[in-house]
Amino acid sequence: MDLSLENAELIANYILFKLKKHQQVLAAIKGLRNGLVYGARIRAPHALVMVFLFGTGTLLEKLKTVLTLTRTHAFNLGKFVFGYKLALAFLHRFKNRYQTWHPFVAAFTVGYYVFGENNGVNTQINLYLLSRIIYGLVKLAVEKGVIRQPNSPVFPWFAAFTWGIVLWLFENHSNVLQNSLKTSMTYLYRDSNVWTSVRDFIVYNKLPM
Structure with a gap:
């Protein structure tokens, strides 16, 4: 390791040691870092x-879209973790x-400001969490005795209900x-209805223009 880098690390370690009484603030900063990564x-x-796979535009436009989506996701998650941990420390x-x-009050407050903007990235993140908290709440209800433990497997019915509803919505109210x-379901269930030759039956989804 270069001597100057080693000295910088020693100084940084000393600063962290001196600031150890502000552990909750440092944890928020570390949370910001982890959220970004x-x-x-x-x-x-x-x-x-x-x-x-599904986007349109030139190579440069697609790369810009990827970078924009990545930046939005990373910064929103980083800001949320940072704000949540500070709010938790304050409470x-x-x-x-x-x-x-x-945790609910802190996350509720920060979530409103960070993930409350209606855009594609936030929608995906919120829906991802929604499906998992519903699943978790049902399991918690069983643990607490609010719902009786079923005698037969429930997961097949959960899968059947999920797929039945999503395909009904797609076919009738997409x-x-x-x-x-x-877009994904169109590729799977609509584009597979159309072909003109063996090339776009096997090799391509649609023949290149």
């Missing part, structure tokens, strides 16, 4: 695949101890579905 890692490959100090409702879902 995680958001970029999650969004970049997904956006790259979806934009290049903790205000009440002098942790309360079980603190305008209400999110654009990315509608």
Whole structure:
């Protein structure tokens, strides 16, 4: 390691040590860092695949779209983690101890401002979370005895209901579905109805112009 870099690391470590009494603020800053990294890692490959498979425009335009989507996801997630951890620290100090409702209030408040803007990235993230919290709440209800543990497997019925509803919506009311879902389902269920030769039956979805 270069001597100047080693000195810089030593100084930074000393500063972190001196600031250890502000652990909650430092945790928020580390959360910002982790949110940026995680958001970029999650969004970049997904956006790259979806934009290049289904997007339109030149190569440069597609790359700009990928970068825009990645930046939006990463910065929103980073801002949310940072704001949530600060809000949690504030509530903790205000009440002098942790309360079980603190996470909800902190996340509710910060989520309104960070993920409240109606755009494609936020919609995907919110829907991703919605499906998982519904699943989690049902399991919690069983654990707490609010719902009786079923005697037979429930997951097949969950899958059947999910796929039945989404295909009913797609075939009859596709305008209400999110654009990315509608694009994927069009590729799977509508484009597979059309071909003119063996080339666009096997090799291509549609013959290149």
